[in-house]
Amino acid sequence: MDCDICGKKAKVHLTQLVGGQIKKIALCDDCAKEKGVTDPTGFALAEMLLGKTPGKPVVTAQQAVAAQVGGGGSGVGRRCPGCGFTLDDLRRIRRFGCATCYVTFKEEVNAMLRGMHKGTKHCGKVPAGLMELHERTQRLEELRGRLDQAITSENYEEAAGLRDEIRQIEIRATGTPKTSESP
Amino acid sequence: MMRFTTLIKNPADWMTGEGADNTIVLTSRIRLARNLRGESFPGWAKKEQRRRTLEILRPAVEALPCMKDAFSQELDDLNSVQKQVLVERHLISREHAARGEGSAAVIERRQSIALMLNEEDHLRMQAIRPGMSLRAAYDSLAAVDEELEQSLEIAFDHELGYLTTCPTNLGTGLRASAMLHLPALVLSDQIGQVLQAVNKIGLAVRGLYGEGTESLGNLFQISNQSTLGESEETILRRLERVIAQVATHERNARDKLLEDDPEMVSDKIGRAYGVLRHAWIIDSKEALNHLSLLRLGGDLGFLPNETVKSCDALLMDIQPAHLQLHSGRKLSPEERDSIRAEIVRTRLQTLQAPDIRSTRKKDEDDQNPEML
Numbered sequence: 001m002d003c004d005i006c007g008k009k010a011k012v013h014l015t016q017l018v019g020g021q022i023k024k025i026a027l028c029d030d031c032a033k034e035k036g037v038t039d040p041t042g043f044a045l046a047e048m049l050l051g052k053t054p055g056k057p058v059v060t061a062q063q064a065v066a067a068q069v070g071g072g073g074s075g076v077g078r079r080c081p082g083c084g085f086t087l088d089d090l091r092r093i094r095r096f097g098c099a100t101c102y103v104t105f106k107e108e109v110n111a112m113l114r115g116m117h118k119g120t121k122h123c124g125k126v127p128a129g130l131m132e133l134h135e136r137t138q139r140l141e142e143l144r145g146r147l148d149q150a151i152t153s154e155n156y157e158e159a160a161g162l163r164d165e166i167r168q169i170e171i172r173a174t175g176t177p178k179t180s181e182s183p
Numbered sequence: 184m185m186r187f188t189t190l191i192k193n194p195a196d197w198m199t200g201e202g203a204d205n206t207i208v209l210t211s212r213i214r215l216a217r218n219l220r221g222e223s224f225p226g227w228a229k230k231e232q233r234r235r236t237l238e239i240l241r242p243a244v245e246a247l248p249c250m251k252d253a254f255s256q257e258l259d260d261l262n263s264v265q266k267q268v269l270v271e272r273h274l275i276s277r278e279h280a281a282r283g284e285g286s287a288a289v290i291e292r293r294q295s296i297a298l299m300l301n302e303e304d305h306l307r308m309q310a311i312r313p314g315m316s317l318r319a320a321y322d323s324l325a326a327v328d329e330e331l332e333q334s335l336e337i338a339f340d341h342e343l344g345y346l347t348t349c350p351t352n353l354g355t356g357l358r359a360s361a362m363l364h365l366p367a368l369v370l371s372d373q374i375g376q377v378l379q380a381v382n383k384i385g386l387a388v389r390g391l392y393g394e395g396t397e398s399l400g401n402l403f404q405i406s407n408q409s410t411l412g413e414s415e416e417t418i419l420r421r422l423e424r425v426i427a428q429v430a431t432h433e434r435n436a437r438d439k440l441l442e443d444d445p446e447m448v449s450d451k452i453g454r455a456y457g458v459l460r461h462a463w464i465i466d467s468k469e470a471l472n473h474l475s476l477l478r479l480g481g482d483l484g485f486l487p488n489e490t491v492k493s494c495d496a497l498l499m500d501i502q503p504a505h506l507q508l509h510s511g512r513k514l515s516p517e518e519r520d521s522i523r524a525e526i527v528r529t530r531l532q533t534l535q536a537p538d539i540r541s542t543r544k545k546d547e548d549d550q551n552p553e554m555l
Binding site: 082083085089093094095096097098099102109112113116117118119120121122123124125126127128130 | 218220222228325329332333338339340341342343346348349350351354385409411412415
């Protein structure tokens, strides 16, 4: 699709509701910047382009992505260890390269998510297998922390109890205890 | 494995409203986006990586109980008309049809569950049902999802939920939508207000055909936009409530039109009937708009109730790729318009002219068979 203003290749697609009608507008990067579309709160695009009184502007999720990612920041050279995706790639395609990207570009993710969804924390279903793994990993982390503390404070009786508990969880999970955990 | 021609031969139940009331809400659709942990997302993956992902996904998907004897094809092995037919049936997305190597579609025999492999995400799963049945569609897809989790390592983060290529799908990865036929709201100029209200609570509304401002055939799709921060249950409940409200508005608008301006309604339906029965050249836009009114006539008692079903089948069959599949060859736009008119005429051959008089007399009972 081409930019509605200058005819160059459009990068930003915007949907607005104007007087009950849905208006779709396509803009190239330059025109989008010039018209201030990259500021998701401060524009009335339909009014500007179509000469009508707009309703409340509706920012599409994609638009929010465009705005947040285009909005500058540092660390241009950063690269995802999972897939080689860079921050430049993110700015260009506004999508991610792999699951690890969400860790690599955590800061950018958080910025992008502002205002995109109803919330920023998942409240839905969890894969059955991962739920167990997730809970187990957390429990083991906690027990190992306490074990370290017990050893440091020479509380050997408690340490032995904790060690047994850790072993049991590991046996239940894999069938064998990790040898590194043995004294 | 099921062949393409076998898959396409019959319309799915959800296309003709079999076993459900689909007069206003035609279909309910659920989509879930899922990805594999440790594999690049399809749009970023190199060709070999896409291949490898497909080799992991495909056996798992084909082993699903619902996919017994299913249709399963790599998109590269389908020609452009076949791909377009699947798009017109909403079984794959336009984006998916455009992807080549390493992408595949696995479609259940009754076309009610369709999985796209290596679309924008590794897995895009869809369930469609006739009428208002988002819940049933969700339940059937959730079962598929849980089945696949047994054999696949799905990318998931306890904070962000299911990880997707585009952050607009994070969290539940759930897009629920319904297709609504709203001719009376359009005829009575109330559609703007209604859509604005729907939009205001964060739901998206778009026309079924075309990206433009107008909706062809008075068909609209309502869907959730937000996928993160709410449970599947909350998302579905809100959509169900809003869709039911819009459907009630449409029902009231139909009753009111009939009461206030029966002459206008009769004229619209009569003209639609005349054109569809006697046109020799008709483009899709004109056909869709007249079929929409004929469909309304079927519901209001001007035409037999089965007219609704005939219209639904035609909505699918008059689309460009379906016409080319029907003719067995590529068609120029002009040829399509003649063949489209021919199919419509043939299907409506036995349809009697709208019964205007009896609808004028009719009381509350919309579907009294004696009046038809």
